[in-house]
Amino acid sequence: VRLIARVRRSLAKGEFELHYQPKLGLADGEVTGFEGLIRWRDEQGNLIPPGMFMPKVENTTLIAPVTRFVATEACRFAMRHEQRVSINFSVRNLMDDALLEELGEHVRQSGMEPSRLEVEITESALVHDLFAAKRALERIRSCGIRVSIDDFGTGFSSFEYLRHLPLTGLKIDRAFVEGLEHDRRARKLMACLIDVGHALDLEVTAEGVETQEQHRLLQEMGCDQAQGFLYAKALPAEEVLTWHRERE
Ligand code: G
Ligand code: G
Ligand code: NA
Ligand code: MN
Numbered sequence: 001v002r003l004i005a006r007v008r009r010s011l012a013k014g015e016f017e018l019h020y021q022p023k024l025g026l027a028d029g030e031v032t033g034f035e036g037l038i039r040w041r042d043e044q045g046n047l048i049p050p051g052m053f054m055p056k057v058e059n060t061t062l063i064a065p066v067t068r069f070v071a072t073e074a075c076r077f078a079m080r081h082e083q084r085v086s087i088n089f090s091v092r093n094l095m096d097d098a099l100l101e102e103l104g105e106h107v108r109q110s111g112m113e114p115s116r117l118e119v120e121i122t123e124s125a126l127v128h129d130l131f132a133a134k135r136a137l138e139r140i141r142s143c144g145i146r147v148s149i150d151d152f153g154t155g156f157s158s159f160e161y162l163r164h165l166p167l168t169g170l171k172i173d174r175a176f177v178e179g180l181e182h183d184r185r186a187r188k189l190m191a192c193l194i195d196v197g198h199a200l201d202l203e204v205t206a207e208g209v210e211t212q213e214q215h216r217l218l219q220e221m222g223c224d225q226a227q228g229f230l231y232a233k234a235l236p237a238e239e240v241l242t243w244h245r246e247r248e
Pocket of ligand 3: 035088120150
């Protein structure tokens, strides 16, 4: 309760920031976009990671204004720097018709290319209420915004639901990337997951890439994109742009 009151106050005071973690195309190593990840700069100037407050926030109506902030920041970044940006949605966001309406309206009015924006949703959020999720995703897609499944392979996974949802991307959970170098079975499993994504015409991203060898293996397997500490952690806008410039 105290936490929620503090989050509400901090939101009004502008103490939240969106940091950006790059995604790379594995075919050519070029930056393809960024994932926006929220951070809380508290009164003392400490940076609080989302794991410390988002699980609580996600269970309250406060998730709407928090997500509105994230979406606004992400769209601004996407437009200003002509980049693709993804944001994370929680179950509540998906069931919030007013928020979905507002997001579509915001994208239309801003004049940004809607496909520059992508919404990431975990498997578990989708299967929570598949019928409602499908309607919500159709609504998001109808605005031209992209939709990908986050942390794929770790939720309650039936593959059947994939066929019914209007997805554009699939992010394979970092748990599958971890074992790649040392475990032949992990490599086979990863290859299959990539195939599942491609069979459904989805853009496949591997999360949590930390070593050059993992990068090489994913490239060899034909994975489309990679994201992870090997390239960069989530950084403030200015820093990630500097990182991007220096890489070129
Ligand atoms: O950035 P970091 O790896 O610390 O993020 C931890 C978790 O917080 C991740 O699961 C991420 O999806 C979640 N998270 C970060 N930013 C947001 C956000 O804007 N909205 C939601 N719903 N979750 C977020
Ligand atoms: O659940 P989601 O995929 O949105 O969470 C992103 C989280 O993953 C962030 O907290 C981010 O800091 C973390 N992350 C990003 N890259 C890596 C990585 O290479 N290794 C590990 N261990 N975590 C990562
Ligand atoms: Na995510
Ligand atoms: Mn993820």
